[in-house]
Amino acid sequence: MTGQFPDDLPAGQPEQSATHPLPAYVPPPGDSPPPDPRTAYAPTALIDLSIPRRTHPASPVVLAARIVPAVYLGMLLPLGGLWEDIGLIPAFGAAIATILIALVAAGFGWWSWKKLTYYLDADGDLRVDSGIFQRQARRLQLSRLQSVDAVSPLIARLLGFVEVRIEVAGAGDSRAVLRYLTKSQAEDLRTTILAKAEQRTKSEDATSADVDGGEYDPAAPPNPANLANQMDGELLARVPMGRLLGSLLLRTTTVTLFILTVLFILFTIRTQGVASLAVAVVTGGVPLFAIISEFFTYSNFTLSRTRDGLRLRNGLLQTQTRTVPVGRIQAVEIVAPLLWRRFGWVRVQLTVAGVGGEGQETGRAVLLPVAPRDEALAIIEQVMPGVAVDDLPWVSAPRRARWREPFQWPFLAWAATDQVIATRTGRITRRISFAPHARNQSVRVMQGPWQRALRLATVAFDVAPGPVSLSALQVDLPTARGLADAQADRARLARLHQA
Amino acid sequence: MTSHVHEVDAAFAPPQENWVRVSPKLITARRITLVLGSLLEVAVIVALWLIPGIPTWIAIAATAVFVAVFVWAWWLIGRRVRSYGYAERETDLLVVSGILIRRLVIVPYGRMQMVDLTAGPIDRWLGIATVQLHTAAATTDAAIPGLPPDDAAALRDRLAARGEERSAGM
Structure with a gap:
């Protein structure tokens, strides 16, 4: 599927398979080579997963510890008076209650720990059986493995434990979370799963021609370290916290709402009423909440390129990981809000088919929450070789389009290259959207009465549902049908070449 | 222009040479749907005429608006179907x-x-x-x-x- 935009960039992935030992090989201490930072974490033990295994026995304790802060606060704050009523110092009473609750939680944790096992079945798929009352049997097809991640939420990190998340592509049972393992256990498990996945992928490659990511070379020997490297990938971008915060504050909606808030507060002071203060709480509170939640979501954002595609990792307290196979990218949009342009920032979002194996057909993925425009364009060019956004042959809307689109008409344009169809819209928030011809599903020409009088038409390029839509607005009428017919041909031919 | x-x-x-046009039966189908959809409005207008105390001009205005919209929709259906x-x-x-x-x-x-x-x-x-x-x-x-x-x-x-x-x- 990736014929149009090959994953294997010549400058991209370093070839490592030949130079690194299999993880099963333990180099004797003393003369081991200096660890390569890219493989330094790659552990050396493969574990036997044919027998059912459990998570770390201390898991119930970690599970219980996780809820302690919230339970303690819950016991202390609302029930402060109650503790005094029964003659206890609130802090002490709450502590006792918290310990009791934590013990119960640990008990249930122990029970569910007893009931959870993971192993590889005869088919080489990973099974996770769990559940105290309601038994759950999860089966993850390792040949479709997307990622194995060791994630450490705050409390678990303090106690030295990590949770392992295993994700496979596709609908249904696509994800398993193992809580908790020690760091080294997690790494061993990861290596083992990667090694098995590599074997499975190879054997399936041999039998099936329908493989996503044609860059895979079935001739190479299975090498978990190599696969791990490729899964971790090459870092393409990182978003600094300061820039993220700045960009969230400078979003058009945020700024508008904050200005409104200030106006409401001034109005309140003048009229000495309180009604608009309530409005101010909403107009000020909603964007504040949005900023905080997006800040938590997109903190520590990194984008890397892996064997399976682009790896997006982000999150302050909890790390989210998503793998976006390049071949599944349906459309790309570069968004530049008014106040970001001062700093030359843009956001890049994607419509992706089958995001992260969450069972959705298509969905949204933020490729870069905020990045300098040049950096963003360079990454886009690397991800989709040959797509140079600044060199697109834009065809602008004719001048008379200003009677239909008085604000955005100077920015309206479309462009077609041999790879993509692109559109440019917006005035306050500018958007450049493009889609590979192979992802363009159909083409529409539309014309309302006002457009008819102005001899204009809109040409829409349909792509899979998601955040990106492509419409060439206010196209000069004589060229509109030609554009539509030519684009339908380009879309058809792109798919033919891929097949 | x-x-x-x-x-x-x-x-x-x-x-x-030409578009393949659709069957004119579609006009009938859509007009039937239009009539069925108008039954409620017709009932309201009949009520406006029958209920005592409602000024006659209101009933006349409502009837006029309904008839105008109905005729326009009736005519538009023909044109729309022929545009397919x-x-x-x-x-x-x-x-x-x-x-x-x-x-x-x-x-x-x-x-x-x-x-x-x-x-x-x-x-x-x-x-x-x-x-x-x-x-x-x-x-x-x-x-x-x-x-x-x-x-x-x-x-x-x-x-x-x-x-x-x-x-x-x-």
């Missing part, structure tokens, strides 16, 4: 529709994921059906209503066959 009419028509012109057309090219299907807002959609056969054939009770009674094309995009919006059932089934089969042919090897 007259000099532009030619251009407008060119933008929505058929690829060959489709053309099968070698590599793609074209569907055209609309009077006030004109639409043309081009769907390459290789992009079709599904072809639906549907007919509601009124459609079945009159002997027409709708062929709808689906691609991976939700916005594709390519439906051809008002086809005689045999034509519709034949069109669906042709489209499905071409779709398979074009996407073979995927």
Whole structure:
């Protein structure tokens, strides 16, 4: 599927398979080579997963510890008076209650720990059986493995434990979370799963021609370290916290709402009423909440390129990981809000088919929450070789389009290259959207009465549902049908070449 | 304005000699739906005339508005149905529709994921059906209503066959 935009960039992935030992090989201490930072974490033990295994026995304790802060606060704050009523110092009473609750939680944790096992079945798929009352049997097809991640939420990190998340592509049972393992256990498990996945992928490659990511070379020997490297990938971008915060504050909606808030507060002071203060709480509170939640979501954002595609990792307290196979990218949009342009920032979002194996057909993925425009364009060019956004042959809307689109008409344009169809819209928030011809599903020409009088038409390029839509607005009428017919041909031919 | 009419028509012109038009039975079907949809309004207007105490001018105004809208909708249905057309090219299907807002959609056969054939009770009674094309995009919006059932089934089969042919090897 990736014929149009090959994953294997010549400058991209370093070839490592030949130079690194299999993880099963333990180099004797003393003369081991200096660890390569890219493989330094790659552990050396493969574990036997044919027998059912459990998570770390201390898991119930970690599970219980996780809820302690919230339970303690819950016991202390609302029930402060109650503790005094029964003659206890609130802090002490709450502590006792918290310990009791934590013990119960640990008990249930122990029970569910007893009931959870993971192993590889005869088919080489990973099974996770769990559940105290309601038994759950999860089966993850390792040949479709997307990622194995060791994630450490705050409390678990303090106690030295990590949770392992295993994700496979596709609908249904696509994800398993193992809580908790020690760091080294997690790494061993990861290596083992990667090694098995590599074997499975190879054997399936041999039998099936329908493989996503044609860059895979079935001739190479299975090498978990190599696969791990490729899964971790090459870092393409990182978003600094300061820039993220700045960009969230400078979003058009945020700024508008904050200005409104200030106006409401001034109005309140003048009229000495309180009604608009309530409005101010909403107009000020909603964007504040949005900023905080997006800040938590997109903190520590990194984008890397892996064997399976682009790896997006982000999150302050909890790390989210998503793998976006390049071949599944349906459309790309570069968004530049008014106040970001001062700093030359843009956001890049994607419509992706089958995001992260969450069972959705298509969905949204933020490729870069905020990045300098040049950096963003360079990454886009690397991800989709040959797509140079600044060199697109834009065809602008004719001048008379200003009677239909008085604000955005100077920015309206479309462009077609041999790879993509692109559109440019917006005035306050500018958007450049493009889609590979192979992802363009159909083409529409539309014309309302006002457009008819102005001899204009809109040409829409349909792509899979998601955040990106492509419409060439206010196209000069004589060229509109030609554009539509030519684009339908380009879309058809792109798919033919891929097949 | 007259000099532009030619251009407008060119933008929505058929690829060959003519669009394949849909059956005029669709006009009947849609007008039946219009009448059924108007029953409630008719009941309200009858009530306005019958209930004592309501000024006659209100009843007259309501009746006038209703009749005007009804006649306009009745007339528009005829024009809209006559605006539907489709053309099968070698590599793609074209569907055209609309009077006030004109639409043309081009769907390459290789992009079709599904072809639906549907007919509601009124459609079945009159002997027409709708062929709808689906691609991976939700916005594709390519439906051809008002086809005689045999034509519709034949069109669906042709489209499905071409779709398979074009996407073979995927």
